Amino acid sequence: MDKSIFTQHISRQFNEELEDIVNRVMTMGGLVEQQLQDAVTALSEGDTELAERVVTRDYQVNAMEVDLDDECTHILARRQPTASDLRLVMAVIKTITDLERIGDEAERVGKMALHLLEQDRQASPMAEIGQLGEYVNRMLHNALDAFTRMDPEAAVKTAQMDINADSQYELIMRQLLKQMKEDPESIPRMMDIIWAVRSMERIGDRSRNICEYVIYFVKGKDVRHTSFEKMAEEATGDRR
Amino acid sequence: MDKSIFTQHISRQFNEELEDIVNRVMTMGGLVEQQLQDAVTALSEGDTELAERVVTRDYQVNAMEVDLDDECTHILARRQPTASDLRLVMAVIKTITDLERIGDEAERVGKMALHLLEQDRQASPMAEIGQLGEYVNRMLHNALDAFTRMDPEAAVKTAQMDINADSQYELIMRQLLKQMKEDPESIPRMMDIIWAVRSMERIGDRSRNICEYVIYFVKGKDVRHTSFEKMAEEATGDRR
Structure with missing residues (x-):
């Protein structure tokens, strides 16, 4: 982690607390990346055991959120931080x-993989779905990387990956609808796949949100609900 | 608003600021309720104009969030609040x-209504969908009401409505899948309806989240990711 992103405080302990929460975000991010990677692999390769592991491990992600949220509230109360x-x-x-x-x-995604495997052990969904999964995982990885380095330009680049994620998603959805029409018996199976693909698309959206928070931290500008052009403009502008 | 929920501060202005943000949450909540109501009506009654209004008015909701978020950050910086x-x-x-x-x-939901109407002016989706829409709108209304009064027991009751929302959702989904199988030509239309119904189900989840924040505020306990029993236990327990 680039420690220069923190204001240097008289209190060394306050510095350590801020470093600690950022490190914990990275640990949580690492676990979430692993979860996504495993879920996508489980879906692509029909790996029941891996899918089950994803489902049973979700509580760890939840617990990390609750703990970190609590720690942040404590820092707000104890340190009463201002500015950056x-x-x-x-x-x-x-x-x-x-x-x-x-x-x-x-x-x-893990649950849908399990559900699909219960119906048909041989089922392997089309390759494009695994590719979308890999793509949004890379997007998540890059968003977390931009967060660790608090790099607004990397954040903009990563956020822009969402355009590609959305078009991959649209393409897959069109293919899935076509298959459903051609083979109505496949509809329940196709619906499981649709939910998994939809989840991947939402992961792209949420990774983009993380990029927006990086720009907010560094530039002090809230770029949610703005265009990519506006976002890029704010990210490359002078630090206020 | 029940003003007794606020600590009385030496600074009258600080009291006013806290009251102001809660009032603004209510204004934002009122607009979101209206949006949901209009979207559900547009879908049920096939009202193109109403659906268009929902879509064009969403930016107002976004702007309210950005402004309120900014105001909250300013209060944190200026007032450095602690405890409740x-x-x-x-x-x-x-x-x-x-x-x-x-x-x-x-x-x-508004967009899906528009999309459906473009395909078929006469289309009116099954009555159960309108009922689910009304139900989650009531849930949202009750959640906002529990928030205004900061009433943890009302929050628990409202959160529990999500059980019913989920089972209504499951029932509708089964019927929609059946219709798709029987009439594969209807699949694109059915998918629009499925997305709208899915959105309604998610609104139930998010209204439940709001209930959890009420319990967090009043009881100082984070009840996310816990059971309804645990939530009720925390909500009725003594104020710490």
Whole structure:
């Protein structure tokens, strides 16, 4: 972690507390990445054991969110941070909310993989789905990387990956609908796949949210609900 | 609003600021309720104009979230609240995130209504869908009401409504899948309906989140990821 992102405080302990919460976001992020990776592999390769592990491990993600949220509230109460320290705590609070929800979506992919495997052991969904899963996992990874380095330009680049994620998603959905029409017997199976693909698309959205918090921390600008152009403009502008 | 929920501060202005953010949550909540109501009506009655209004008005919900979030950060920096004041600000920050997302789901219902109407002017989806829409709107209303009064028992009751929302959702989904199988030509249309119904189910989940923040504010306990029994136990326990 680049320690220069923190204001240097008279209190060494306050510095350590801020470093600690950012490190814990990374640990939580690492677990969520692993969950997503495992869920996508379980779905692509029809691995029941792996899918079960994803589902049973989700509680760990939840527990990390609750603990970190509590720690952030304690820092707010005890240290009463202002300016960039306050923005850092706020960015952490928001990031862990999205990470927890990404964990839920990964769990959902795991559950759908299990459900599919119960119906048909040989089932392997089309390759494009695994590719979308890999793509949004890379997006999540890059978003967490931008967060660790608090790098607004990397954040913008990563957020823009969502355009590609959305078009991959649209393409897959069109193919799935076509298959359903051609073979109505496959509908229940196709619906499981649709839910998994939808979860992947939402993970892209949430990774983009994390990128927005990086820009908020560094630039002090709330770029939610703005265009990619506006976001890039804010990210490359002068630090206020 | 029940003003006794606030600590009385030496600074009258601080009291006013806290009252102001809660009032603004209510205003935002009112708009989101209206959006959901209009989206459900547009879908049930096939009202194109109403659906369009929902879609074009979503930016107002987003703007309210950004402004309120900014105001909360300013209060944290300026007033450095602790104890229940801090919990109130945190509860507001989390509630508006969920309200904004409920707004997005309502917008999605509006978009699906529009999409359906483009395909078939006469289309009217089954009555159960309108009923689920009404039900989650009541849930949202009750959650906001529990929030205004900071009433943990009302919050638990409202959160429990999610059980019923989920079973209504399951029932509708089974019927929709059956219709798709029987009439594969209807699949694209059915998918639009499925997305709308899914959005309604998610609105139930998010209204439940708001109830959890009420319990967090009043009892200082984080009841996310716990059972309804545990939630009820915390809500009725003594104030710490």
